[in-house]
Amino acid sequence: MKNYFYKNEETHxxxxxxxxxxxPIFIDEYERKRGYLAFKFALxxxxxxxxxxxxxxxxxxxxxxxxxxxxxxxxxxxxxNYFGKKYLLxxxxxxxxxxxxxxxxxxxxxxxxxxxxxxxxxAIQASCSYIFxxxxxxxxxxxxxxxxxxxKKKKYIGKNILNSGFNMEIFIHTGAGRYxxxxxxxxxxxxxxxxxxxxxxxxxxxxSGLWNKxxxxxxxxxxxxxxxxxxxxxxxxxxxxxxxxxxxKLMGFSGKVKKPGIWELPFGITxxxxxxxxxxxxxxxxxxxxxxxxxxGTGILIEHYLDISMDFNSLSLVGSRLGTGICIAVDDKxxxxxxxxxxxxxxxxxxxxxxxxxREGLPWSVKILKDLKNKKGRIGDIEILEEICKNLSVGxxxxxxxxxxxxxxxxAIKYFxxxxxxxxxxxxxxxxxxxxxxxxxxxxxx
Amino acid sequence: xxNEKEKEFILKELEKYENSDAVVVESLxxxxxRLRWISLExxxxxxxxxxxxxxxxxxxxxxxxxxxxxxxGKNVIKYCDGVVCYINGYKKxxxxxxxxxxxxxxxxxxxxxxxxxxICCLGNCDNSPTIMINENLFSNITVKSVVNILxxxx
Ligand code: SF4
Ligand code: FES
Numbered sequence: 001m002k003n004y005f006y007k008n009e010e011t012h013x014x015x016x017x018x019x020x021x022x023x024p025i026f027i028d029e030y031e032r033k034r035g036y037l038a039f040k041f042a043l044x045x046x047x048x049x050x051x052x053x054x055x056x057x058x059x060x061x062x063x064x065x066x067x068x069x070x071x072x073x074x075x076x077x078x079x080x081n082y083f084g085k086k087y088l089l090x091x092x093x094x095x096x097x098x099x100x101x102x103x104x105x106x107x108x109x110x111x112x113x114x115x116x117x118x119x120x121x122x123a124i125q126a127s128c129s130y131i132f133x134x135x136x137x138x139x140x141x142x143x144x145x146x147x148x149x150x151x152k153k154k155k156y157i158g159k160n161i162l163n164s165g166f167n168m169e170i171f172i173h174t175g176a177g178r179y180x181x182x183x184x185x186x187x188x189x190x191x192x193x194x195x196x197x198x199x200x201x202x203x204x205x206x207x208s209g210l211w212n213k214x215x216x217x218x219x220x221x222x223x224x225x226x227x228x229x230x231x232x233x234x235x236x237x238x239x240x241x242x243x244x245x246x247x248x249k250l251m252g253f254s255g256k257v258k259k260p261g262i263w264e265l266p267f268g269i270t271x272x273x274x275x276x277x278x279x280x281x282x283x284x285x286x287x288x289x290x291x292x293x294x295x296x297g298t299g300i301l302i303e304h305y306l307d308i309s310m311d312f313n314s315l316s317l318v319g320s321r322l323g324t325g326i327c328i329a330v331d332d333k334x335x336x337x338x339x340x341x342x343x344x345x346x347x348x349x350x351x352x353x354x355x356x357x358x359r360e361g362l363p364w365s366v367k368i369l370k371d372l373k374n375k376k377g378r379i380g381d382i383e384i385l386e387e388i389c390k391n392l393s394v395g396x397x398x399x400x401x402x403x404x405x406x407x408x409x410x411x412a413i414k415y416f417x418x419x420x421x422x423x424x425x426x427x428x429x430x431x432x433x434x435x436x437x438x439x440x441x442x443x444x445x446x
Numbered sequence: 447x448x449n450e451k452e453k454e455f456i457l458k459e460l461e462k463y464e465n466s467d468a469v470v471v472e473s474l475x476x477x478x479x480r481l482r483w484i485s486l487e488x489x490x491x492x493x494x495x496x497x498x499x500x501x502x503x504x505x506x507x508x509x510x511x512x513x514x515x516x517x518x519g520k521n522v523i524k525y526c527d528g529v530v531c532y533i534n535g536y537k538k539x540x541x542x543x544x545x546x547x548x549x550x551x552x553x554x555x556x557x558x559x560x561x562x563x564x565i566c567c568l569g570n571c572d573n574s575p576t577i578m579i580n581e582n583l584f585s586n587i588t589v590k591s592v593v594n595i596l597x598x599x600x
Contacts, residue, residue: 099571100567136524137569139583176471178510179566191468193467194506195505255530255533260573292529326571328571331533339533
């Protein structure tokens with residue numbers, strides 16, 4: 001194992017500045033450690049197109065879960081400013097159960113995000129940016145507010161920044177607690193003061209987003225990667241990873257592991273390495289039963305797959321997703337049906353309710369899982385769950401929420417069918433053929 | 447009743463956005479801080495300040511789970527019921543709170559001091575189980591420590 005504990009600028013572009021784990025880094029320290037250099041360099045020496053082409057060349061992928069190429073996304077934004085204004089939105093509405101990476105970055109090194117926003121806005125020539133922040137991240141909000149003031153004083157934010165002619169304002173907008181706001185178009189609706197249902201695409205936000213202006217939405221971690229790429233070049237960025245996905249990723253493990261936490265690691269490292277070398281393995285008395293690669297909305301996997309490389313492609317080949325890259329360990333004391341009940345209650349609570357399969361299917365799965373957990377399941381229940389999974393899969397619903405919501409369930413049935421069968425009471429009458437498509441949303445007795 | 451300070455805040459917020467709908471959430475939250483909930487009257491007052499129809503404000507107020515449509519206690523306890531906190535035993539913590547304060551989910555104590563509600567992952571999973579009281583986050587909670595925390599707030 002190569003040891004990634006010893007950080008330097010070359011290997012840890014996101015976290016090398018963070019030495020003491022307690023204190024956030026403010027502007028003086030940030031600048032001392034080569035902060036805002038990339039931004040100043042770009043303003044002076046690079047055209048917006050050149051910035052885009054460097055990011056394109058670096059193959060940086062979005063770190064919010066989707067994994068779309070950032071440079072490509074930027075180049076979809078119209079070059080000419082036909083509409084008077086363009087927007088860059090920073091998605092900081094982190095709510096995926098089991099994920100704490102954006103919070104980590106905002107709380108430790110807020111200026112890195114601000115520099116990333118400035119560079120990205122310069123690249124697409126946006127003049128206004130909103131950081132859509134989750135309401136409960138009060139601490140992040142205070143730090144970001146303070147940092148924005150600091151950056152304004154240094155003339156990094158505002159009008160005619162460093163006499164370059166580039167104008168940029170950054171605002172913080174806080175949400176009010178709905179998971180769906182993390183979806184790109186729902187986020188735009190929410191910001192506009194509408195109900196945050198996802199929007200029909202096309203038109204894509206790059207053409208008509210916030211207030212019908214060209215809009216780009218990037219995640220906190222994605223934006224935080226930009227300064228180092230501009231400073232050190234795309235070739236370097238490609239080389240720090242161990243495989244085809246370029247760069248580093250915040251990865252972690254939580255659950256009953258010895259040292260739950262988060263580390264900046266290159267793509268291609270295996271989850272076994274993270275679990276054993278960084279998280280210190282399972283706590284005494286607990287054994288690993290299953291794990292999630294990146295939050296509750298990614299397919300659950302068994303130990304067999306621990307040696308899989310942590311990257312977008314490898315994980316999708318085994319029927320899961322990288323998601324947010326923050327793993328969760330499920331130990332042997334946890335009953336899988338109860339765990340899935342917890343997850344599906346969350347998803348059914350957070351569905352925006354716009355489309356029928358998601359609005360009705362998730363509460364139905366909750367009802368069945370609850371029965372199975374209480375050993376009151378009926379013959380046919382597992383098949384109904386499978387049918388629900390099918391009806392909520394990719395392409396069947398309006399947005400990616402539903403496929404994310406049922407992928408852990410789908411995999412759990414695949415790997416732990418026995419535990420589901422254990423919940424069936426064979427004395428109860430068979431229901432399967434009586435239901436045939438009529439959906440139940442009786443949530444009364446959850 | 448919305449006071450002058452709140453009105454000023456709302457009008458100032460307007461400068462950040464291209465239309466006045468965008469300030470609805472922030473306005474509701476700001477007023478809620480003092481009043482502890484959003485009544486129909488509050489909504490119609492906000493509606494007058496920013497000229498957004500009450501029906502629209504209500505449709506937003508009912509969508510978000512941190513906008514309270516009935517009065518909550520002085521201290522709002524949010525316990526994380528996310529999957530990691532589930533693995534680490536949030537239920538025990540929640541039961542301890544319920545028992546200590548004698549309240550159920552979504553309920554408020556008789557003295558209006560505490561309200562208990564669930565919340566999804568607080569992004570503190572590496573220090574789970576977690577609860578948040580008002581704006582303060584508490585990490586690695588145990589059944590014992592949670593009672594001490596509640597006592598210290600009374
Ligand atoms: S899939 Fe679910 S969350 Fe997405 S639009 Fe449909 S109802 Fe809303
Ligand atoms: S699951 Fe409770 S803090 Fe993340």
